[in-house]
Amino acid sequence: MTPHSWLRWPATTPPSTGRGPLGFGADYNPEQWSRETWREDVRLMREAGVNVVNLGIFAWATVQPTSDRYEWDVLDEAFELLHANGVAVDLGTGTASPPPWLTAEHPEILPVTENGQVLYPGGRQHFRPTSPVFRRYALAHVRAVAERYGSHPGLALWHVSNELGCHNVHDYSDDAATAFREWLRARYGSVDALNEAWATSFWSQRYSDWSQVLPPRIAAAFRNPGQQLDFHRFSSDALRDYLQAEVAVLRELTPDVPITTNFMVMGGTRAMNYAEWRDDVDVISNDHYLTAADADRYEELAFSAALVRGLARSRPWFLMEQSTSAVNWQPINPPKAPGQLARDSLTQLAYGADAISYFQWRQSAGGAEKFHSALVPHAGTDSRVWREVCELGAALSALTDVAGSTATAGRVALLFDWEAWWAAELDSHPSDRFRYRTLLFDWFKAFADAGFAVDVQPVADDFADHPLVVAPGLYLVGDDTRRRVSEHVAAGGHFVTTFFSGIVDETDRVVLGGYPGAFRELLGIRVEEFGPLLDGDEVPVEGGGSSSLWADSIEVVAPEVEVLAHYAGARAGAPVATRRPIGAGSASYVGARLDAATLRGLVARLAAAAGVEPDLDPSAAEHVLRRERNHDDTRYVFLLNRGDQPRTVKGESGFDVLAGRAVDDVVELPPYGAVVLRSLR
């Protein structure tokens, strides 16, 4: 952890309060446009209330057109112009995409797929994270940028590379092989320990020398799961190591400038263990894009934002990239609906984002992302998008006092773990339909449907302050987690887990004696064989619901275990969910992937049994997500409409979903009906 905690706002940025403004901005790529357009840009930025932009993210080839020549004029002038117009700069180190001269001179920096295919230039991020050659050039470039701009008064933040790992995190090149071996040697110390961890006694895989170890390149049969899991760990660490290398250059030259890099906590992006990465930066940033496949898109926004908040340990964070409307990278890219721009951004704000930014300021006329929306669209400023941008800018300005407030913790903790995610979705498993994140999302949504705010947090973070701790599908459980869960329950806390949890230790070795090995004794139950269901198969559950994907057969072992729910139909009478009271605490198990309504009812019962009250009346919860932020002196309640139809959150007697508490001020944000209630007492 560094001493920094937030942007170093320039003196010229107008703060409405002593706490500084909320950030509002976008990636700004002046190299795509004429100087005349730049002047229009800054005028429009002032009009919209933009106060920070992310500059130079892809400027490497612009500022260093050959290995031995720098041309700073574009960045110099653009930076000055922004600064003169009161726009702070989050400056990119610019290393996200190697310039053509570098790959032409050093093709040995190009990544290699598991199939042995070289990934050529033409897109972006075509470098091996472990390439010593790439590092030499990239770090020299970082040094040059930092030397030139490190003392600029408009520099608010360093932006290391961009979306690290989006395309190249899993590199199987010979550089990666060398680095993987070094990483393994550091982790295990001896080849014998590696053999034990990877269970190489199976399939005649025992190594006798480090030099024999390779990344899990394409093989004739299932690759060793230990090798695969460690390659996930290594790949995250190797890229993190690269991040640290850039950070070290910046720290050396500009010790007072805070540093960030934009994470990608969204959808299925999973290769970077951000729970570890977060400590390398001063400001947590995140990119978040909804997709057409996100049927529950408002909950997806909330779920991702909640996890970013968990990563940020409740400090302010930076929503670095999102889209104002359509993106370009899905098969089909419809525009956002009217009002969605504001609602999506306010959701991030509600979960602790103190800066709201987009890719990108002005929609490109050419290149691979010209059909990605922007603040200034192809259609220009006479457009719905631009009008909504300006409206949001005004709203953020009206909410300036929110800046620096704390995103309040709830009473339910949902544990999230990247290692468990990787491990649970390795091949050769009971079901390749199992999706860790989807399962956690199920539970997040169930709590939201029932009116509960949920804190999503890395499993390693302390959860003792949350009465109810939920860990669905936590396939891999280390000794530390096992111990902390037991202590929590012993201290009167409540713990809930599900099928395919507690199966293996950190080396992917099964905890024997019956599933879920790591939690079996705590739960007082036992499962002999996994219950994956074929596609389309459903097992009915008492009360009219059903389970798909999975339906464990649970044997109750401890006599005090209560059965919370039973299967119906052919398996009638068999338990689908159990709860073992342990002193004032409890440990519960849910052996199936329940339909939404059944799970909603179950989480309400689990919460009630844990003494946790809902934050919203369940009838309001159907269409509203609630989140709070607090200063010492002011409390903000965000009521975010969950559906596409505007709905009021007021009852007949006013804001009765707040149970009669006084409201000083109400900010309503049409057309989606988002509401911010200020200064509740």
Added chain:
Amino acid sequence: MTPHSWLRWPATTPPSTGRGPLGFGADYNPEQWSRETWREDVRLMREAGVNVVNLGIFAWATVQPTSDRYEWDVLDEAFELLHANGVAVDLGTGTASPPPWLTAEHPEILPVTENGQVLYPGGRQHFRPTSPVFRRYALAHVRAVAERYGSHPGLALWHVSNELGCHNVHDYSDDAATAFREWLRARYGSVDALNEAWATSFWSQRYSDWSQVLPPRIAAAFRNPGQQLDFHRFSSDALRDYLQAEVAVLRELTPDVPITTNFMVMGGTRAMNYAEWRDDVDVISNDHYLTAADADRYEELAFSAALVRGLARSRPWFLMEQSTSAVNWQPINPPKAPGQLARDSLTQLAYGADAISYFQWRQSAGGAEKFHSALVPHAGTDSRVWREVCELGAALSALTDVAGSTATAGRVALLFDWEAWWAAELDSHPSDRFRYRTLLFDWFKAFADAGFAVDVQPVADDFADHPLVVAPGLYLVGDDTRRRVSEHVAAGGHFVTTFFSGIVDETDRVVLGGYPGAFRELLGIRVEEFGPLLDGDEVPVEGGGSSSLWADSIEVVAPEVEVLAHYAGARAGAPVATRRPIGAGSASYVGARLDAATLRGLVARLAAAAGVEPDLDPSAAEHVLRRERNHDDTRYVFLLNRGDQPRTVKGESGFDVLAGRAVDDVVELPPYGAVVLRSLR
């Protein structure tokens, strides 16, 4: 353009009229059969009326079994036998498939995929179009063939290679890289111009030297669209350059023999810009195969044939390959229905084909295409296929006077452009479901359903003589097209375009200010954001129809714009199609992919407003396609049944679909009910 215009029929070919015969034939591969079979072949050719065959297409390895030895006997004898039996020869240069000795001695001629995979021998066409080594051997072979047979009296036509580009048009080898750089240097002159055209300021892709440029090989992220689009152009040009190299050898040695190569205007084949290629040959030839997926297969035949006619600028062309019955290269290959053989061929004739040929004469007993049908099937001549072949031969003989007549132009022009096709279907777009050719087919079929004959023509060809010019989905529009469209409308012409038209210029750079930039002012409307629809989504349209794939929100800008149709449902009242009167002309926009019935109604309204009358009564149009050919003295009307059930085209008062015009002669072709009416006045 060369002085040649059609086959150099040998003196021995019996012409029925002074205009020469209609050609009838097939690929003939004597190297697969014994000399005894050859004698049966020529006897059967005479029986069927075959008068031209395509010889030696794959004879390279037969006549040149090693790099330093020629064995001409098979070709010599077969040629003599054919000539002696009155069968003219379209002689292949034979270079379509490099022989094993060549690839064994020179594996560096093998193509490489975008993934870096070498394409090995075993199939056909395994050569890099840009390989200097392949060219040296191939052109030497062409020279040897031309020297041996160039003065043969039976030689009617040269056939360069075969289906150029079917499998190898996109080669990513180092040879291709070198040639691509040379092509780019010729196109752009400077690296700066390349950078501008490719918008390399995005993603740090600025080149500082030509040597850094590569084909768009597999990359980590979306490849640069300019690089992709130019690689399409280059690939077509590189293969065309190879075609020209063969042609140059033939022109040098046999200046009086016309030359062809068989195009593949059919289905999704799109990599060769035949609008440019056509000027390198004397005779336009085409291969056309229907697939099981062609639900509207009679319109598909007509659409492709119409485009070939457009390429041929109304001169006679050669239907080089089709199948008599089943093919072998689809997943499932059912046989053709009885009568389909004749009907398919007559459709080509109606659109201007003066020679009707097939792959291949005698069905192979071995090899990769042994389950591809032929004129003489595995079952022999006691077979339905052979009987239908003979019937068609007789019919063509009865229609000999059609030879040389002009395929009459209609009043509706449908503009077709290969560059727009390539560009519109690049990745990273609003919708990857957009299919340029499918959209044009929609419109072709809508006009056919409404009784209109449509001329499909390259966008660069003059369209001033067509009152109604339609350009659906013309995503890429160059300055010249833009100007010509404006001039057409200013001169009283009518122009219709659709969603995703006029979006970019020739460098794939967006025309800013609102869509469709290139036509926005002409149309008097404006679209802010694209309206792609998710799979399964439909937007209702007034009158009971609907739109799928796309539904733009149109803002009417010019006050004189008329709204031709509105959306219904949630978007009720919003325009789906508009028409701006401009003097005597007009410019119309259709913002959605309408269902067939709605589009049919719309094209009828657009045609009526343009003063264009249908060629057929709409009630007859449901089951008949009509096309005309003319000599100065005779007029032929082809009425082609559109369905699988025979239908009469006669009304109660005779051929009243012809509105009472006199008919000298009627040729009816069972069982599909195709009719040719001769000498109408």
Added chain:
Amino acid sequence: MTPHSWLRWPATTPPSTGRGPLGFGADYNPEQWSRETWREDVRLMREAGVNVVNLGIFAWATVQPTSDRYEWDVLDEAFELLHANGVAVDLGTGTASPPPWLTAEHPEILPVTENGQVLYPGGRQHFRPTSPVFRRYALAHVRAVAERYGSHPGLALWHVSNELGCHNVHDYSDDAATAFREWLRARYGSVDALNEAWATSFWSQRYSDWSQVLPPRIAAAFRNPGQQLDFHRFSSDALRDYLQAEVAVLRELTPDVPITTNFMVMGGTRAMNYAEWRDDVDVISNDHYLTAADADRYEELAFSAALVRGLARSRPWFLMEQSTSAVNWQPINPPKAPGQLARDSLTQLAYGADAISYFQWRQSAGGAEKFHSALVPHAGTDSRVWREVCELGAALSALTDVAGSTATAGRVALLFDWEAWWAAELDSHPSDRFRYRTLLFDWFKAFADAGFAVDVQPVADDFADHPLVVAPGLYLVGDDTRRRVSEHVAAGGHFVTTFFSGIVDETDRVVLGGYPGAFRELLGIRVEEFGPLLDGDEVPVEGGGSSSLWADSIEVVAPEVEVLAHYAGARAGAPVATRRPIGAGSASYVGARLDAATLRGLVARLAAAAGVEPDLDPSAAEHVLRRERNHDDTRYVFLLNRGDQPRTVKGESGFDVLAGRAVDDVVELPPYGAVVLRSLR
């Protein structure tokens, strides 16, 4: 053929009869466990009745951790412990998975895919079957193992490698290319003969030297079918050659120890021509796993077992691998239902297996197959699986006298041919939906449904003793088969074949004159064109059934041909199945893939016409499979329940499905209702 016929049971194995016991066991991999666990293992083996285990299958890296060091202690001690506890050993040569030191020192042994991708270590079986380097190391290892354990009194059987060909049978490396050329030279003698066989006159593929020939690596177009078919043959032979090389070492050192290797007669596994391989081993072994996709899984078990019985020429065979419950390699892996473990195993016993074994003894805690079930599951011995294992052990003990009895031949022979399978499913065919094995399974099941026992046998084996010989989809027919079928019919036998039979000779060259060329004259019918149906298309058949996949149009040529069934609907009156009486015999043709009920009715008619009575009353056949085994003095009837619901096979008057024959002894095996009736007279 060697003098051996069955396991060399150690003197310490308790035989219940003079014929030796039935084997019962599993793969045993002590290297995965502690010595303490080993002691528990042998105790549990005794408890369950395990009397033979497969040891050392993947022990190479354990016993030879580097190229120059052996560590025998694990195998030594485990072997002694097993022997001391009365458990015989089927000892693996251990070469199934090359150890890391070998691939690190010799990466040139790694297989290469048709796309040119190297298959790296990480899984198993990553070696080129033709690699001289691999062979040198592997055979040296075999020699070391044989020298150490060849004279051990507990050694009952050698187990060569493991599942040879599961992942690496098709290797396209340069080693494979060299070996392929040698194989072709031996097969064809001259390049001219190769050209003739492969029909290289097509597509200019004529070879002029052996050095030009390559494996069918990825190509630009369809690869030569002769090249593909011979590569199938070669790949099977190359792997067989490797098997023979291991066998030769073992024969040299331990001429008295029988040898096996585990075949994979199951599902779509097809690359090894076991009809040829069987003669290289003394004991036929098979692995058989059911999949979730096996809707007719009891018939799939019976079908595979019947083919293994055919391969074994009715001698006892070894069911080497199956699962006690779930596997790990499907997308979704549900556990087996209660009782299925016993029923699956008894089916194998009924078809002649005298040893029933599993993969593996104790479920792994780590590695790629840790979620594959075992005899001792993760849950331990307090588990359903373990209890069922013990119950089966007891049942096998009660059936010890079955050992060595003959699996009785039926009267219907179903001909099976690997070459026909390969050839029928090459690309560029009438339908790529055609699945040879599925079609044979259709017929097997139809006979089973109608109450007939069917013998599935390699086409080369004598079928003269079977009155009714059925050869569905026998696309490739050699001269010998053609002659034997004719002789069979001439001798009064009955022959049935179907669409896509008799199409080509052994070089994949079509037999001309009309399909099915090889059998056309015998059948007295003729088909001009193939009748593949598009997905979803069905052609109705008289009587309410229908055909999918295929519907030939049959022309009856010989006047005596009877039409057995007609199409209905649009093709009403056309024959779908024909029968030509020839003396006392007959030849029948079925031109469609009939629905199950129609085919069941048809096979009953064909059997009746051939004078073959059903073995079971058809009403019983719906839920029971019947199979017999015999000693000279005792007869065993296995009645195996076909569904998931227990059903009695007794009628009101006892076992009336047996038509009143006396039963000495009945063994009932709940819960699936399997019954073994002993000593029928």
